Amino acid sequence: MSGSSEVQPASDPKTTDWDRALPFQLDALGVRGRLVRLGPALDAIIERHGYPLAVARPLAEAMTLCAALATSLKYDGIFTLQISGDGPIRLLVTDLTSDGALRGYAQFDSWKLAVALGGLSDAPEGYVPRLFGHGRLAFTVDQGQHTQRYQGVVPLEGATLADCAHTYFRQSEQLPTGIKIVARRDRAEDGSHWRAAALMVQQMPELDAGRVHHIDPDQREDDWRRAVILMASATEREMLDPALPGTTLLYRLFHEDGARLFERRLFQSRCRCSRERVDTMLHSIGRTELATMRDLRGLVAVKCEFCSTSYDYDEADLDRLYKS
Numbered sequence: 001m002s003g004s005s006e007v008q009p010a011s012d013p014k015t016t017d018w019d020r021a022l023p024f025q026l027d028a029l030g031v032r033g034r035l036v037r038l039g040p041a042l043d044a045i046i047e048r049h050g051y052p053l054a055v056a057r058p059l060a061e062a063m064t065l066c067a068a069l070a071t072s073l074k075y076d077g078i079f080t081l082q083i084s085g086d087g088p089i090r091l092l093v094t095d096l097t098s099d100g101a102l103r104g105y106a107q108f109d110s111w112k113l114a115v116a117l118g119g120l121s122d123a124p125e126g127y128v129p130r131l132f133g134h135g136r137l138a139f140t141v142d143q144g145q146h147t148q149r150y151q152g153v154v155p156l157e158g159a160t161l162a163d164c165a166h167t168y169f170r171q172s173e174q175l176p177t178g179i180k181i182v183a184r185r186d187r188a189e190d191g192s193h194w195r196a197a198a199l200m201v202q203q204m205p206e207l208d209a210g211r212v213h214h215i216d217p218d219q220r221e222d223d224w225r226r227a228v229i230l231m232a233s234a235t236e237r238e239m240l241d242p243a244l245p246g247t248t249l250l251y252r253l254f255h256e257d258g259a260r261l262f263e264r265r266l267f268q269s270r271c272r273c274s275r276e277r278v279d280t281m282l283h284s285i286g287r288t289e290l291a292t293m294r295d296l297r298g299l300v301a302v303k304c305e306f307c308s309t310s311y312d313y314d315e316a317d318l319d320r321l322y323k324s
Contacts, residue, residue, distance in 0.1 A: 018195070021071040021265040022246045026201075028257045029223040030215065033201035033231070035246045036068045037239070041102055042183075042194035044269035048308055053185065054113060054123040055089060055106050058131065060183040060196045061161050063094045063104045068179065068198040069139065069165070070096040071265050077143035083164075085135025085156055088113035092132075093305075101270035103306040126159030137164045176203040178228040182236040197239035201227045230254060271307035278302050278311045279321055287322050 018039035025032045042063065046056050062081060070079035080095040094104030116130050117123075123131060134156065141150040152172045158164045162179045169177040183196035203224045215223070230253050238249055250259055282290065282300070295301045300313040313321070 017246050017264070018242070019267045020246070021067055021267070022250070023071065023262040023265070024250055024254070025204075025260045025262070026227060026254055026257045027260065029227045030204050030220060031201050031224065031227040032204050033199065033227075034068055034071055035250060036064055036071070036198045036200075037246060038064050038067065038102075038196045038267065039194065039242070041267050041269040042196060045102070045104055046194055047192075049105065051106060051108075052110075052113065053121050054117055054127075054131065055108050056185065056194075057123050057183050058089060058127065058161070059092060059094070059104055059106050060185075060194055061181050062092055063102060064181055064183065064196040064198045065161055065165060065179070066094045066096055066104070067102065067267060068181075068200045072200065072202065073141065075141050075143055077141065077147075080138075080140040080142070082138045082140070083132060083135065083156065083161075084138075085132035087129075087131050087133025087135070088116045089131045096267070097272070100265065100267045101272065102267045103269065103271050105305045107305075128156060128159055128161065128164060132156055137168060139168065176224055177201070178231050180231060180234065180239075182239050184236070184240055195240045195242065199231050199234055199239065201231050203227075226257075230257075271304060271309070273304040273307060273309055273311075275311055282313070282318075283321060287318060290318070 018037050019041045020037060022035045022037075023032070024034065038060070042060050045063070046059060051059065062083065066079065066081040069081070073079065076098050078095050078097050080093065083092040084090065089106055089108045091107040092104070093106075094102070096102050113131070136153055137156055138151060138153045140152075143149075152168060154164070154168045154171050156164055157167045160181070162181050165179050166177065169175055178201045180199045181196070182198075183194070185192050185194050203220070234249065234253055238244060238252070247261065250261070253259075282302070290300050293300045293302065297312075298314075300318065302311045302313075303309070304311075
């Protein structure tokens, strides 16, 4: 990493730093981590769909988890997080490109959701079994057609998305990892706004931990437990406070351990759909198979699940497409 600096209290407590990942390293504990905070990007992605609160909050948490995991990797392409199950929320997909384009969407059954919530409007604590049922959590890294795609898949085990991520790291990466995720929609004079945050810490391999002297296994375990306890002590209010800079939060948590900060990663809501991509998809299907895609206007209509953009094709458009 580059551009590191020691954590210091922020000089301006009103500074905001949303839609960013702030990587850090605790050299004294042999631990690295990141603080991810999302705000305007969530508003842009979630509000266009009009999801009920019990679907929107899991999506906000999933996008935050996606950003935390993706920015812990070195890749040039697309990192995708997908949750599928047999519950009311049957599919949730979010992805992040290496240049910071974030998007996400959910598919759900309104009737099953109402039954599962039992009169509640928001997703209850420990909502994963109730809202997703039995299913799986998958992470995919796609770096293009000339590279091998990596995918990790684990069963949906745990009450929260953080618990499910912990299951993945225990089974697949075997890398001690701690994650805390919070998300909330607040009402303001200018409307409702989403904020979500994730704190993630990972024990570094001993050879990469930056320590001069060998640390015995018991000390490494004690150091790791300390890092997890400090991470877990962050409150939801602190993590989502728009007036509390991320640098100040990390100072509060880790100043005794000399945390170093690294260059921030910026995110923005941006979909990758385009008419050219839809052209390619339709051409691969074949014209005779498009009858089921026609709407009441007689047009072939393709709607992007991520951004809700609709691409309409009349007969002249199809003639052009299939002559090319």
